[in-house]
Amino acid sequence: MAKPESHIEVCDLTMKYGHKLIQQGLNFVVNRQDIFILMGGSGCGKSTLLKHMIGLYEPAEGQIMVNRESLWEVSSARRREMLQGFGVSYQAGALVSSLTLAENVGMPLELYTDLAPREIRELVELKLAMVGLSGFEDYYPSEISGGMLKRAALARAIALDPEVLFFDEPSAGLDPVSARLLDDLILELSASLNSTIVIVTHELASIFAIATNAVFLDAESKTMLACGHPKDLLDHCDNPKVQRFLRRGEMPVKQN
Amino acid sequence: MSEQVNLTVNNNLLLVQLSGDWSIHQPAVDRGPITRVLDESVQIKKIVVDGQSLGKWDSALVSFLFQLTNLARKKSLILDHQSLPEGAVRMLSLATAVPKSTGSSRKHTHWSFVDRIGLRVVWIFREFLRFVDFLGESLFACHRFVLGKAVYRREDLLFFLQDAGPSSLGIVTLISVLIGMILAFVGAVQLEKFGASIYVANLVGLSMAREMAAMMTAIIMAGRTGAAYAAQLGSMQVNEEVDALKTMGISPMEFLVAPRMAALVLMMPLLTIYANLMGILGGGLVSVTMLDLSWSIYFQQISHSVPLVHFTIGLVKSVIFGVLVALSGCYMGMNSGRSATAVGAATTSAVVMGIVLIIVFDSLVTILTTVLDI
C-alpha cells in the first residue's frame, strides 16, 4: 500500500469563542482518502473544530494546513479557492428554505461552473438520485422528512465533486436502518469520488464500521485525549474516558 | 460530433466509445447524436458504453451515463458497459439503486389568464375567510385574557409593554415634534398674510388632537412593533415552536397573540397623549420663534379653541389603531410560510396591511364624524 499522503493537518490549534476557551493543543493529520472521525461528548467542541477546519472560524492560535498550505496565511482569494474543494453537510441540514431541493443542489453548480441550466438540471438529477431522492426535485425543504433533509444536504455537499467531504452528525436522528444506509452511502461516495471524509458522530456503530482514523476530544481537559484507528483505541488506549465512550459507559474488565 | 463520444452502429448494437477528459467545468457533452441514431436505426436493441480511452473524469461523466441509462430504460434497450472507471460505475449504480419515486414529482401546470384571475379571486376569498377566522379566535383569546383565564407568561406581557411603550418614546418624540413644527410652519405662512397668526395654535392643536397624533403613532407602531410581531411569530412557525406549544396544550392565540395585542392596545393611547404634547410643543416652537407669539398666549389659545372632545376622538381612534396594528402583525406572523423568505414576506405584508387598515379606518371615522357633526 502506498504511503498515506497528508491532506489536512491541524497544528497546535486553540479554539475560542471570544475569551471562552473551547479546545487547545489539538494536533492531528487527516490523510488523503481517510474516513476521519471527530468524536467526544456533547458540547466538547466537535462542531466548532469542524467549522475551523472548513475555514469558517479563524484559529485563536495554531494552524490549519490544507495540502501543506496554511489556510490563514494566504490571501482571502486563495483561501476561497482552497475551500472550493470542500463539501459540507451541517448539523441542522442548513438547506436554503426558500429554494427547492433542485435549486439548493444546483446553487453551487450555478455559482462555480459555466454549465447551461439544462446541464445543471441533469447533474442535479444525478446527485439527488445518488442519495435516493429522485423525483423530489421540486420539493421545498420544509416539505420533506428529517432523514430526507440529511440526504438532500449530502447531495448539495457533493454537488461539485469535492476533494474533502465534511459531515456534522449525518445520522443523528435517523432510525438504525436509515443510519446504516447513510453510512453505506458515505462509504460508497468516498470510494467513488476518491474523497477524504471528515465526520462528526456519536454513533459507535458507524465509528467502528467506517472509520480509518479518529480523534477524541474531551470537554473537561479541553484538549484531545487520543488519536488513532477506533479499533486500536478500543484495544490499546488506556484513557478511561476514551474507553467509557467507546464502550457506551461500560468499563472494561481489568485483565491483569 | 464531439470528439469525446464516438458512435458505431453494428447491426442491432450501438457502440458508444468515450474518450478525453470529462469535467463539470467545461460544457457538457451533447447527447443529441445518440438520440438521433437511436431514432433512425430502430433495429438497435443494445447499447454498449466503452470507457477504455477515458482521461480524467468527474460527475459530468456520471451525469452523461445516468441520462443514457434513463434513455435506454425509456426505450427498453439493454445498456452494457466495459472498461468504465470503477468509481463512475459505483456512482451510477448508486444513482439507479432507488427508483424514481413516482407520484411525488410536481406537475408544472400552466394556467390561462382567465384561470389565473379565477384562482386569484378564490385565493382572496379564502384569505378573507382565514382573516375572519383569526379575528374570531383572537377575540375569544382576548376575552379570556380580560377574564384572567388565558395561559400566558407575565414576563412576556411586561416585555411587550416595555417594548411597545417606553422603548418607542424616542422615535415618537422625534416624529411628533417634527409633525407639529411642519403643521405650524405651513399654517404660519398662510395665516400671516391675513394677520391671523394666532390661529396657528388652533391649527396645530386641532390637527394633532384629532388626527395626526394618533395616526402618526399608529404608523410608527405598524413599522416598529407590528413588523416585529410578524417576524417573531413567523420564525416561531419556521422552528415548529408554535406546533410545540399546541402539543403542550397551550393555545398559541392566548400565549402568543393575546399579550402582544394587550400590550399594544394599552400603550397606544398613552403614546398618543404623549405625541399630542410633543406635537403641540413643536408647533409652539415654530410659533414662538417665527411669529412672535409668546408661549402663554399659544397655550391659552389652544386650551380655549380645542375642545376636549377632539382629544377624546383621537384617543378612541388610537385604541382601535392599536388593535389593527397588532392584528395585522399577529395574523401575518401566524400564517407565515415555513421559510426565511416567507417570514420576510409576512413582515412586509404586516406593515402594509397595518398602514392600509389604519388609513381606511381613519377615513371612515372622519366621514362618520362629519356626517354626525361631532
Ligand SMILES: Nc1ncnc2c1ncn2[C@@H]1O[C@H](COP(=O)(O)OP(=O)(O)OP(=O)(O)O)[C@@H](O)[C@H]1O
Ligand atoms: N457561537 C458560539 N458562541 C459561543 N459559544 C459557543 C458557540 N457555539 C458553541 N459554543 C460553545 O462551544 C462549546 C462547543 O460547542 P459545539 O457546538 O462545538 O459542541 P459539539 O461538540 O458539536 O456538541 P454536540 O455533539 O452536542 O453537537 C459549547 O460549550 C457551546 O456552548
Ligand SMILES: [Mg+2]
Ligand atoms: Mg455539534
